[in-house]
Amino acid sequence: MGRRKKGRAVSGWVIVDKPAGMTSTAVVNKLRWAFDAKKAGHAxxxxxxxxxxxxxxxxxxTKTIPFITDAEKAYRFTVRLGAATDTDDAAGRVLDTSDLRPDTETLRAALSDFVGDIMQVPPQYSAVRLEGERAYDIARSGEEMELEARPLHVASLTLIDRQDNDHAELEMVCGKGGYVRSIARDLGRQLGCLGHVVSLRRMWSGPFEIDQAVTLDELEPLYRTEEIDRFLGPVEAGLADLPQVRLSAEGAMRMKNGNPGAVVSADATFGDVAWGSYQGQPVGIGTYRAGALHPSRVFNL
Structure with missing residues (x-):
């Protein structure tokens, strides 16, 4: 018999304002311990x-993570003009420099080339896999590699502030898989002045916004206490961009058993991926057709 996972059967979303100098995985591990949760992940x-x-x-x-991962996200970041680094950010080694500095209008005009459906090459230091290895592991070994360009949809790229000739603050809204460091690198190359990211902040992701976020310092006094649960948002918060259908009592029971569940009312149309609820509680996610929700994921709440 396998060992049971330790921890509480606690479920929901915690929106964190991640500090600099900490990996996303480290934040997840800290939160899993702080809430004494059996399972945790990030979007x-x-x-x-x-x-x-x-x-x-x-x-x-965690069953709703893909719907946040696939959603649009907004980033506020500052590009340092005049230097390229091997990591495309300030942590890297400077590879080349330039004395050229574009004027603000030239910079603003160049941004339009990075809006819409574009192809983007990930940074050398990234989590992209190449023949089974992470790109950052290959880069750290000193081996040269060619990463393939990947499609990315950029909804907007806006100049927020030009603090001085060396810096430009930008905001980007993009889809899944976007690398801000690649935008800074490619913008610098196009302008002929080179560039890299010196600061980066994610402002929103799908239905979640930064003003909802809590810092680790705010959470720390409540680690491993019942009071910490007040920072836990509902499971269905991750489904805000999906239509909702309301199940009958029998439909909810059938869906929990992996069968299509009868729907009594729906905000969805035929063929939509939707989430089903009964008496306000989420039951599962599935495809809506013929008056029923056909489950792909079921919640055990």
Whole structure:
């Protein structure tokens, strides 16, 4: 008989304002311990030096992670013009420098080339896999590699502030898989002045916004206490971008057993992926058709 997982069967979302100098995985591990949760995960990695919104799922909320990972996200970041680094951020080794500095109008005009459906090459120091290995492990070994460009949808890229000739503060809204460091690198190359990221902050991710976030310092006095649960958002918070259907009592029972559940009312149309509820509680996620929700994920709440 396998050993039972330790911890509470606690489920929900914790929206954290990640500090700089800490990996996303380290934040998740700390939160899992702090809430004494059996299971935890996050919806979208932030670089160690980045700050801002990190959506951490506990328990059954981990089943909704893909819907946040796939959602649009917004980043506020500062590009240092005049230097390229091997990591495309300030933590890396300077590879080349330039004395050229574009004027603000030239910089602003260049941003339009990075909006829409673009192809983006990930940074050498990234979690992308190449022949089974992480790119950052290959890069650290000193081996050269070529990473393939990947499609990315950028909804907007806006100049927020030009503090001085060497710096530009930008905001980007993009889809899944976007690397802000690649935007800074490629923008610098296009302008002929080179560039890298010196600060990065995620402002929102899907339905979650930074003003909802709690810091680890705020949580720390409540670690491993019942009071910490007040920072736990509902499982269905991760499903805010999906339509909802309401199940009958029998439909909810059938869906929990892995069968299509009868729907009494729906905000969905035929073929939509939707989440089903009964008496306000989430039951599962599935495809809505023929008056029933056909389950793909079921919650054990």
């Amino acid at each position: 979208g990695t932030l670089d160690p030096d980045a700050t801002g919104l990190l959506a951490v799922a506990l328990g059954e909320a």
